[in-house]
Amino acid sequence: MKWSLLCWIFVTVQLLLLDKFQHVHAADWSATQSQKIHPVLVGKDHNSLLEIKIESAEKSVFLHSFTLSLSGCDDLKEIESLQVFSTGETQNEDTTFRFGAAVRPAKTVVISGNIRLRQGTNFFWISCRLHPQANLDHQVDAHCTHIRTSQ
16 A cells, blocks of 8 residues: 555656657757746746756757747736746846747747857746736746757
8 A cells, every 4th residue: 555655656756857858859959847846927028938958059049939828827818928038158137139039829829030059058038028918817828839949
């Protein structure tokens, strides 16, 4: 009995981790996404939803777009806009360098831009702004389903 419960807990934790941390690999680059579980606040211009870490083996790779799924959100009308920011090799939530333009929410959104990836580590983070009347009991969820590069 104890062994089956322990196996069930282990498999459940593995599935939860797979849902929150995903890894994509291409010939010259690889990407990992991670999601912090924390409140998204009304009145805050930049709420972190997702961090994407891209490792580039070459300095000739250009990033063109991120495709994001918002299928886990309770109500897309409560999201005012989504943005992507680049923080280079530093893992933080700096808003100095925006990648592409802000977009309106939809079940699937594409945020396009053009940036040369540094050889090594490149951090990006997905930000959202809520409408002032958004219900704070609702869930806001995003994950990256596709990354388009020059390679």
